[in-house]
Amino acid sequence: PDTLIRYGMNRLRVVPELVYSPWATEKHLAETGLMAQKLRIDLVLFVNGLPVVTMELKSEFKQAFNNAKEQYQKTRLPTDPVTRKPEPLLTFKRGALVHFAVSQYEVWMTTQLKGDDTFFLPFNKGTAEGGKGNDIPADGSDPTSYLWNEVLLPQNLLRIFQRFMHLEIKEVEDWEGRKSKKETMMFPRYHQWDVVNKLLSAARSEGPGQSYLIQHSAGSGKSNSIAWTAHQLSSLYDDKGNKQFHSVIIVTDRTVLDDQLQDTIYQLEHVDGVVGRINRREGEGSKSDKLATALEQSQPIIIVTIQ
Secondary structure, three states, X not given: OHHHHHHHOOOEEEEEEEEOOOOOOHHHHHHHOOOHHHHEXXXXXXXXXXXXXXXXXXXXXXXXXXXXXXXHHXXXXXXXXXXXXXXXXXXXXXXXXXXXXXXXXXXXXXXXXXXXXXXXXXXXXXXXXXXXXXXXXXXXXXXXXXXXXXXXXXXHHHHHHHXXXXXXXXXXXXXXXXXXXXXXXXXXXXXXXXXXXXXHHHHHHXXXXXXXOOOOOOOOOHHHHHHHHHHHHOOOEOOOOOEOOOOEEEEEOOHHHHXXXXXXXXXXXXXXXXXXXOOOOOOOOOHHHHHHHHHHOXXXXXXXXXX
């Protein structure tokens, strides 16, 4: 009860036409040639006073969603061009967590503003025929109305921050063999968010012993979809407070995908002992023995290759 009371005290607010730059003085605007409205963001969403989402809105009668993307690339710079000081709202990892470019027909998103190098991913539902974009709803509302009516509902948005968002850290190597770390703030795309919710709902209503087929195209983020699903199924409880599943077992057919999934889930789950990596390492025994032990101990998440 105390937790529910505290949860109910969360305050989600929408601020329109937010002047976001602390450096936006008249002198500064004159020096940069910027107009005051260029330093205003159409909508900023706050949780308990912290900015979490920015949105640029375009009407397709005048401008397309690409104009909103260009606005983020050209005028929403993480560093002020004159003072060279960071813009707190637009700074990666410290400012807003995700930025949406929205029109009536399409939604695109990015989690890191980098000027011309800003990379956007689609946040569209897709069409009934399997194409890109969005269908016009049967009720005649805007094709992107799902953003307001589904995703940005307070309970759904808070759950995305709690159970989906994480900082993915990967080691990358350039062509000269130099290694560095690449950080990416992960925010689910619509199809990922949708499929995890559908599987959780099915698990609650239908229980164990069912089969489902999820089709993801190449590059659509299946590793994260699997990781988010496993992570949330492992902490799913029934109405009586009992765990729905003692273990969630992920079986993959490729070692590369196996390693990728292990890294992704490890970054999601920060409690030691939750994830069991069933791989072959010197002095650790066979994979079969490790798998048997993990199953006997009801390890919450177990990852293993089909071999």
